[in-house]
Structure formats: structure tokens, C-alpha cells
Amino acid sequence: MLKLKNVDIFYGKIHAVKRLSLHVNRGDIVALIGANGAGKTTLLRAISGLLKCDTGSIFFDGTDIAKQTSDKIVTLGVSHVPERGLVFKPLSVEDNLVLGSYPRYSLKNRSLIKVDIQQIYTMFPVLKDRRKQLAGTLSGGEQQMLAIGRALMAKPKLLLLDEPSMGLAPLIVKEILRLIVELRDKYGLTVLLVEQNARSALKIANTGYVLETGRIMLEGPAEDLLMNRDVQRAYLGRDLDAGFQ
Amino acid sequence: MLTVFLQFLFSGLTVGSVYALVGMGFNIIYNATSIINLAQGEFVVVGGLMMWFFSDSLHLPFIVSICLTILSAGLVGLLMERLTIRPLKSHDLLLMIMVTISVSIVLRGILAFKFGKDPYDYPAFSEGDPLNIGGAIIQQQTLWVIGITGLCIILLYLFYNKTIIGKAMRACAVDTTAAQLVGINVSRMVMISFVLSAMVGAIGGIAITPISLMEYDNGPMLAVKGFCAAIMGGLGRGRGAVIGGFSIGILESMTAGYLHSGLKDAVALVILLLVLFLKPAGILGSSAAARLRKF
Numbered sequence: 001m002l003k004l005k006n007v008d009i010f011y012g013k014i015h016a017v018k019r020l021s022l023h024v025n026r027g028d029i030v031a032l033i034g035a036n037g038a039g040k041t042t043l044l045r046a047i048s049g050l051l052k053c054d055t056g057s058i059f060f061d062g063t064d065i066a067k068q069t070s071d072k073i074v075t076l077g078v079s080h081v082p083e084r085g086l087v088f089k090p091l092s093v094e095d096n097l098v099l100g101s102y103p104r105y106s107l108k109n110r111s112l113i114k115v116d117i118q119q120i121y122t123m124f125p126v127l128k129d130r131r132k133q134l135a136g137t138l139s140g141g142e143q144q145m146l147a148i149g150r151a152l153m154a155k156p157k158l159l160l161l162d163e164p165s166m167g168l169a170p171l172i173v174k175e176i177l178r179l180i181v182e183l184r185d186k187y188g189l190t191v192l193l194v195e196q197n198a199r200s201a202l203k204i205a206n207t208g209y210v211l212e213t214g215r216i217m218l219e220g221p222a223e224d225l226l227m228n229r230d231v232q233r234a235y236l237g238r239d240l241d242a243g244f245q
Numbered sequence: 246m247l248t249v250f251l252q253f254l255f256s257g258l259t260v261g262s263v264y265a266l267v268g269m270g271f272n273i274i275y276n277a278t279s280i281i282n283l284a285q286g287e288f289v290v291v292g293g294l295m296m297w298f299f300s301d302s303l304h305l306p307f308i309v310s311i312c313l314t315i316l317s318a319g320l321v322g323l324l325m326e327r328l329t330i331r332p333l334k335s336h337d338l339l340l341m342i343m344v345t346i347s348v349s350i351v352l353r354g355i356l357a358f359k360f361g362k363d364p365y366d367y368p369a370f371s372e373g374d375p376l377n378i379g380g381a382i383i384q385q386q387t388l389w390v391i392g393i394t395g396l397c398i399i400l401l402y403l404f405y406n407k408t409i410i411g412k413a414m415r416a417c418a419v420d421t422t423a424a425q426l427v428g429i430n431v432s433r434m435v436m437i438s439f440v441l442s443a444m445v446g447a448i449g450g451i452a453i454t455p456i457s458l459m460e461y462d463n464g465p466m467l468a469v470k471g472f473c474a475a476i477m478g479g480l481g482r483g484r485g486a487v488i489g490g491f492s493i494g495i496l497e498s499m500t501a502g503y504l505h506s507g508l509k510d511a512v513a514l515v516i517l518l519l520v521l522f523l524k525p526a527g528i529l530g531s532s533a534a535a536r537l538r539k540f
Contacts, residue, residue, distance in 0.1 A: 048426060049425075050422060050425060069430070070425040070426065070428070071425065071428045071429060071430045071431075074426070074427065080426045081426075082422065082423065082426060086420050086422060086423035086426070088415070088416045088419045088424075090419055091412065091415060091416065091419070095412055098409065098412065099409075099412055099413060099424075099427050100427050102409065102427055102428050102429055103427075103428035105409050150427060151427075154427065
């Protein structure tokens with residue numbers, strides 16, 4: 001569904017992503033893990049068109065989107081939930097969701113969009129209770145849910161999630177991870193999940209990629225990565241020596 | 246005593262209306278781009294002079310002239326964005342602001358070329374005797390100016406709060422990245438903001454010209470006053486510009502009436518300085534937002 005081929009991205013003189021290739025299969029959750037500054041967010045920004053890659057190609061459903069503008073990419077079916085959600089704080093919860101449907105909004109399908117908003121509310125009952133409130137007054141977890149809901153309003157085929165667990169309480173992280181699995185199983189959504197919280201990401205993912213200073217160091221089925229010694233030591237915080245005793 | 250006060254108050258409300266419209270024009274573009282468009286005053290002049298051109302020179306019907314004037318002002322805004330703002334697309338805001346100054350100079354040149362240096366006016370919107378309110382003599386056009394400004398405020402409020410494009414423009418102002426990610430074409434929103442802002446300015450020009458005449462070089466002073474109005478209310482706040490515009494207009498006419506008419510133009514600048522010294526974020530602006538401001 002999504003295929004990156006030899007992508008290079010420079011930030012000024014910094015080579016942030018180096019000859020990177022990656023693919024995401026339809027209906028999978030793919031976890032992209034790695035330390036701070038490994039280039040995970042940069043990669044997502046390139047896929048959603050916020051920045052352009054210097055070389056290489058990005059294919060989504062067979063079309064090269066590397067040179068497309070971000071609004072076009074959303075219309076093609078790729079929605080990106082950025083780090084911290086970035087909800088429109090001075091706008092109401094409902095307006096945030098309405099704006100999520102912006103690319104397909106027209107007077108004709110207004111009623112359709114109302115139905116979709118109700119669907120988001122059944123998925124996140126908290127949002128329904130707060131639909132008139134300004135998005136900035138929501139808690140961190142609720143804002144993250146709103147950001148995901150807003151992205152879903154575009155009816156994407158592929159969801160890019162950037163650190164959805166950042167700064168949230170463990171219980172809420174669990175809730176959000178459960179939801180990501182539900183999106184895959186119930187709605188057939190494909191998810192590219194970027195996480196620093198490597199363990200929980202790999203637990204729900206089908207496949208995983210380990211990114212280090214702009215390069216893919218490891219890739220494979222998520223279970224294998226969870227068991228991999230190097231991954232365990234570097235990202236899962238497990239002390240190897242303790243395991244031997 | 247009261248009569249004189251009322252007389253000054255109404256003349257203040259009239260000029261204040263135009264300042265409020267110019268201030269709102271500043272905000273529309275500032276919110277979409279963070280650019281302060283110093284050609285804002287020229288939009289008002291375009292409105293007044295084009296209205297004269299359509300109604301008095303071409304003798305078109307009143308309503309048709311108004312529509313054509315607003316459309317041609319929109320076209321000026323569109324061309325300005327297409328020919329200067331978009332091709333440059335610089336992140337250096339100071340540069341972009343200087344570009345708007347050069348646009349204002351070019352526009353003034355074109356207006357001087359077409360209309361010469363004479364002041365223009367055309368008949369008021371409605372004929373009839375001036376009204377007598379508490380002893381003060383109020384021209385009917387004064388009420389037209391205030392009413393049209395009120396209508397513009399309401400329409401802009403509805404546009405920003407009830408329509409999807411208005412909401413999308415607010416979204417761009419809040420967070421450009423997030424707006425791009427929900428699929429909003431940000432550069433189109435920038436274009437719309439220039440068109441809208443030019444139209445709002447032109448409406449002010451159309452309404453005020455029968456009262457205060459319009460010359461090709463009225464723009465810069467209007468821009469300064471409107472800018473003061475926008476700063477006073479808090480740059481980027483729609484209601485702020487309205488409050489700022491009316492207060493500057495009223496203070497100006499009180500100063501001209503009670504002190505000396507030569508001090509009139511200094512009022513706005515004194516207010517601007519006071520606001521910047523005492524409450525840089527403006528009356529309605531939050532200081533947190535002011536700190537994040539690029540300009």
C-alpha cells in the first residue's frame with residue numbers, strides 16, 4: 001500500500017533520513033521505533049507532504065506522492081496525526097471534527113458528515129460530552145483522541161500516527177493502543193505507528209522497523225523484534241545480564 | 246453642551262467605522278499569513294474611487310456600481326497576492342511587509358495616473374434632510390456608514406464561525422501545519438484572505454466617500470489609523486479592531502472639536518504608543534499570544 005524507495009531527506013546540512021526504503025502492507029499496523037532524533041517524525045512529515053524528500057520516491061496505492069502537496073495527499077487517503085495531536089485549540093471539538101472532513105465537505109454531503117461525526121462520538125464518548133467545548137480545554141488524552149477522530153473524518157485508508165502516547169498516563173495509553181487495534185480489525189485501516197514506547201508499539205504491530213540516525217537498522221515481524229536481543233537492550237530497557245542469572 | 250458632544254460623537258463614529266474596517270482588513274491578512282499588509286489603506290481608496298468611476302463616470306445603477314466596485318477591489322487583492330506574495334513566498338516577514346509597502350506605492354501611482362490629484366465624491370446613498378438627534382445634525386450618510394460597518398462585522402463573524410471556509414481560515418491562523426494535515430490548501434486560504442480584506446476595505450471606501458471625499462493618496466493615513474485600531478484591540482482579534490477603530494475615531498473627533506483640529510492625526514499615534522507601552526498585547530489580546538507573535 002505504501003512503499004518508500006531510497007528516500008533521502010536533508011534538513012539544511014543535516015542528513016536526517018538516509019537512503020531509506022520501507023513498505024506497509026494493507027491492513028497492517030507497522031511500528032516505526034527508534035530513539036529521539038532518529039528521523040521518525042521527519043519520515044512521517046515527508047509521507048504526508050509537509051516536507052519534500054530530496055531523492056527517492058514514495059508510492060501510495062501505486063501513485064508517486066513524493067512531489068504532491070499535503071492537501072492532495074489527504075484526498076488520496078493518507079491522514080497524519082502529528083505529535084501532540086495539534087488540535088485547533090480555539091475551535092470547538094465539533095468544529096475540529098468538521099474541519100477533519102474539509103477535503104470532502106460540500107453542502108450536498110453535509111448530512112453524511114453529520115453521521116460520520118456521530119460515529120466518531122460513539123468511538124470516543126468523551127468527545128460527545130464535550131462537543132461544544134473549546135478543544136484547548138480538553139485534557140492531553142482527550143486532545144489526542146480528538147486528533148485521531150479529526151484524522152478519521154477524512155476517511156483515510158492509511159493513518160500515520162506520530163507518538164500517540166506521548167505525555168499521557170499509562171491507562172490512557174492503553175486505551176489509545178486498544179483503539180488503534182480496533183481501527184485495524186474493525187475498520188480495516190492500515191496504520192503506520194511511530195513510537196518511542198517501543199514495547200507497546202511492537203506488541204500491537206504486525207511488522208516493525210528500527211530506525212537509527214536516519215537508517216533502518218532492523219526490520220521484521222513485530223514478535224521477532226520483541227525477542228531480538230539488540231532491540232531489547234537498546235529500546236526495551238531490558239538488562240541482558242540479568243536475564244542470564 | 247450635549248448637542249455639541251453628540252455632534253462630535255457621531256462624526257467620530259463615522260470615521261471610526263472606516264478605521265474599524267481597515268483594522269479588520271489588517272486582521273484578516275495577519276491571521277492567515279502573519280503579514281501586516283500596509284497596502285490596506287489603498288483598498289479603501291480603490292473602493293471610493295472605483296465607486297465614483299462606475300456610478301458617476303459610467304452612470305451605472307447604484308447597486309451594480311457597488312457590486313462592481315467590490316469585485317474590482319477583490320481583483321486588486323487577488324492580483325496583489327498572485328503577483329507579489331505568492332511568487333516570493335519568503336519566510337522573512339519583514340521582507341513581505343516591505344513588499345506590501347511597495348504594492349501600496351504602485352497602487353497609489355496607478356490611482357494618481359487614472360484619477361489625478363482631485364478629490365472625488367458622489368451623492369449620498371439616500372436623499373433627504375439631515376436628522377436631528379438631541380439637537381445634533383446628523384447626515385443620513387453617517388447612519389449608512391455606521392450601518393454598513395455593523396453589517397460587515399456581522400457578516401464576517403458569520404463567515405468565520407459558520408462556514409467551512411471561514412473555519413478553515415481560522416484553522417490556518419491557529420496552526421498552519423495542522424491545517425495542512427487535515428487537507429486545507431493553505432495558499433488558497435492566503436489568497437482568499439487578500440481578496441476578503443480588499444473587499445472589506447473597499448466597502449469602507451464606498452460608504453465614506455460621500456462624506457469625506459476621496460483622494461488618490463488617502464491610503465497611507467487610513468492604513469496608519471487602521472493599524473493603530475488593530476494594535477489597540479490586539480492584533481488578530483476581530484472584535485478588537487472594531488473597539489479600537491471606534492475608540493480612535495471618537496477620540497480623534499473629540500480632540501479636533503474640543504482641543505484643536507491640528508492635533509487630530511496625532512491622537513491615533515499617541516494611542517498606539519500608549520498601548521505599546523502599557524499593554525502591548527492590546528485590549529483583548531492575551532500577553533501569552535503576544536509573546537508568540539512574530540511581529
